[in-house]
Amino acid sequence: MQIIDLTHKFDNITPVYPGDPVPKLDQIKSISKDGYSAFKIQSCTHTGTHIDAPSHILENGKTLSDFSLDTFIGRGKLIDVRGKSPITEKCLEGITIESTDIIILYTGFSEKFKKPEYFIDYPVITQDFANVLILKKAKMLGMDTPGPDRHPHAIHKKLLENDVLLLENMTNLKKLLSISEFRITALPLNLSADGAPARVIAEIQ
Amino acid sequence: MQIIDLTHKFDNITPVYPGDPVPKLDQIKSISKDGYSAFKIQSCTHTGTHIDAPSHILENGKTLSDFSLDTFIGRGKLIDVRGKSPITEKCLEGITIESTDIIILYTGFSEKFKKPEYFIDYPVITQDFANVLILKKAKMLGMDTPGPDRHPHAIHKKLLENDVLLLENMTNLKKLLSISEFRITALPLNLSADGAPARVIAEIQ
Numbered sequence: 396m397q398i399i400d401l402t403h404k405f406d407n408i409t410p411v412y413p414g415d416p417v418p419k420l421d422q423i424k425s426i427s428k429d430g431y432s433a434f435k436i437q438s439c440t441h442t443g444t445h446i447d448a449p450s451h452i453l454e455n456g457k458t459l460s461d462f463s464l465d466t467f468i469g470r471g472k473l474i475d476v477r478g479k480s481p482i483t484e485k486c487l488e489g490i491t492i493e494s495t496d497i498i499i500l501y502t503g504f505s506e507k508f509k510k511p512e513y514f515i516d517y518p519v520i521t522q523d524f525a526n527v528l529i530l531k532k533a534k535m536l537g538m539d540t541p542g543p544d545r546h547p548h549a550i551h552k553k554l555l556e557n558d559v560l561l562l563e564n565m566t567n568l569k570k571l572l573s574i575s576e577f578r579i580t581a582l583p584l585n586l587s588a589d590g591a592p593a594r595v596i597a598e599i600q
Numbered sequence: 601m602q603i604i605d606l607t608h609k610f611d612n613i614t615p616v617y618p619g620d621p622v623p624k625l626d627q628i629k630s631i632s633k634d635g636y637s638a639f640k641i642q643s644c645t646h647t648g649t650h651i652d653a654p655s656h657i658l659e660n661g662k663t664l665s666d667f668s669l670d671t672f673i674g675r676g677k678l679i680d681v682r683g684k685s686p687i688t689e690k691c692l693e694g695i696t697i698e699s700t701d702i703i704i705l706y707t708g709f710s711e712k713f714k715k716p717e718y719f720i721d722y723p724v725i726t727q728d729f730a731n732v733l734i735l736k737k738a739k740m741l742g743m744d745t746p747g748p749d750r751h752p753h754a755i756h757k758k759l760l761e762n763d764v765l766l767l768e769n770m771t772n773l774k775k776l777l778s779i780s781e782f783r784i785t786a787l788p789l790n791l792s793a794d795g796a797p798a799r800v801i802a803e804i805q
Contacts, residue, residue, distance in 0.1 A: 398669040402790040416628065416640055420791060423621065423644070431657050431753070432794040433644050435621055439628070440639045444790070452636050464603040464801055548636070582787045582799035585607040585649070586625060589637040594787035594799070596669055 401537075401565045401579075401595040402444040403508060405436075410509055412541060415439045440590040446535070446581060447542075447561040451589040452551050457558070460587040466560060469497040469534045471579040471597055473571045477503045480518030484527055492531035497579040501568040505539035508566065519544045522553065529557040535581065537562035537595075565595060574599055606742075606770045606784075606800040607649040608713060610641075615714055617746060620644045645795040651740070651786060652747075652766040656794040657756050662763070665792040671765060674702040674739045676784040676802055678776045682708045685723030689732055697736035702784040706773040710744035713771065724749045727758065734762040740786065742767035742800075770800060779804055 403409065409418045419437035426432050441447065446467070449456030472490060476482045482500060492498065500520070507513040517540035525543070528536055536543060536554060542563050544550035554561060562581050571577060578598045583591035608614065614623045624642035631637050646652065651672070654661030677695060681687045687705060697703065705725070712718040722745035730748070733741055741748060741759060747768050749755035759766060767786050776782060783803045788796035 396670070398673070400669055400790070404665075404790050404792065406792065414629075415638065420793065424619075426657065426659050430751075432655055433620060433646055434791070434793045436641070436643045436645060436789070436791070436797075438641045440641060450637055452631065454631050460609070464605055465601070468603070546635075580785060580787070582785070582801065584641070584789070584797055585605070585609050585799055586639070586641070587609065587611070588625065588639045592641075592789055594790055596787065 397599040399567055399570050399597040401567050401597055403564055403566050405438065405443050405592065409443050410513065411439060411442050412514055415441060418442050438592055440586065440588050443592055444564045444566070444595055445590055445592045446583045447551070447555065447563060447590045449555040451555065452548055453556055456555065458587045458589060459583055459591055462560065466534050467581045467583065469495050469579055471499055471571070471577045472496050473499045473501055473568065475501050475572065476518065477501065482518055482520040482524055484521065484523040487524065487527050492527065492533055494532040496533050497535045497537060498528060498533050499537040499565065499568065501572070502539055505566040505568065514541050517541055520550060522550065525550050525553050528554065528559050533559055535560040535562050537565050539565045539568050562595065571597055576600065602804040604772055604775050604802040606772050606802055608769055608771050610643065610648050610797065614648050615718065616644060616647050617719055620646060623647050643797055645791065645793050648797055649769045649771065649800055650795055650797045651788045652760065652768060652795045654760040656760065657753055658761055661760065663792045663794060664788055664796055667765065671739050672786045672788065674700050674784055676704055676776070676782045677701050678704045678706055678773065680706050680777065681723065682706065687723055687725040687729055689726065689728040692729065692732050697732065697738055699737040701738050702740045702742060703733060703738050704742040704770065704773065706777070707744055710771040710773065719746050722746055725755060727755065730755050730758050733759065733764050738764055740765040740767050742770050744770045744773050767798070767800065776802055781805065
């Protein structure tokens with residue numbers, strides 16, 4: 396079995412959505428002084444590779460804890476949408492989507508992760524594209540961008556109110572391009588909150 | 601497929617090893633004021649259910665990033681050691697350990713997770729027990745306690761210098777008692793550090 400890491404590394408220079416608190420990873424105990432090493436982690440629920448729950452954007456929306464664990468595991472379907480914006484329903488032509496699927500958009504944008512334009516110029520999806528995912532009851536929509544849309548986030552709301560979770564800021568999707576069958580496991584920290592950093596992997600038999 | 605969560609929930613009252621910074625999960629953005637909700641997370645690398653890397657206790661030891669992802673996935677072998685302390689080599693009699701295995705000690709101690717004695721009275725393993733895991737090249741040793749030993753942590757050192765990672769503060773192990781075959785997936789945050797909080801699940805076919 397081959398395993399591919401689809402998660403950005405978390406450190407002091409992980410970029411964040413404008414206005415979010417900066418990430419911190421600072422050593423607070425050392426072997427020479429304390430006998431062991433430990434670091435303090437400071438993160439926002441939406442820093443780096445993470446999952447959005449409905450309560451991120453919907454009043455009284457569900458938190459991550461309201462979803463069963465099988466939501467975070469599914470058959471991955473990679474859609475190559477490089478150079479496309481908006482990403483329309485047409486990109487789904489010929490692709491069968493089932494309720495066990497995690498749909499992943501490969502835009503190539505993760506190469507810009509540490510550049511200012513990453514949070515500005517990213518490609519977005521259309522309402523029609525979102526509607527197909529809702530109709531087919533996809534578990535999650537993943538992407539190598541900060542999100543599926545921009546302010547006022549109508550598509551965020553639409554997908555999340557229909558329990559299609561969002562898996563944002565993925566990386567290494569290029570490695571999945573020639574792979575026909577893979578499983579996604581996207582395990583978030585165990586928080587009752589509006590989202591959480593997640594470790595995301597693809598497994599190829 | 602059945603999935604069991606073996607991870608303690610992370611929140612403001614997650615207990616920590618004496619001296620470690622207290623965990624925080626505080627709302628910093630709200631839908632009514634900011635248009636979206638977000639929380640700030642503060643954690644130590646060794647808070648709640650987490651993995652220890654060698655650099656936790658060994659100068660110039662490996663960090664979590666030095667291990668391939670398959671280290672965190674393996675066949676689970678639950679050993680029922682309730683009422684035993686120390687946990688000796690005898691507890692491994694009749695159990696075949698392979699290099700794909702993640703060995704898990706079920707002590708029942710997770711029931712005390714929020715009581716002060718949790719970090720004091722927990723059962724420990726013997727050097728002989730550790731030697732078998734090293735000899736058989738087990739991937740990880742998991743347990744529903746704060747760790748495999750107490751100060752000065754000779755067994756921590758022994759296991760970690762032989763690349764047997766430690767998966768500490770697990771919960772819900774009781775649910776695995778009657779299960780003969782299961783897979784453990786213990787995915788830590790993607791940090792180059794001495795450990796990290798992890799989401800840990802068991803999958804039963």
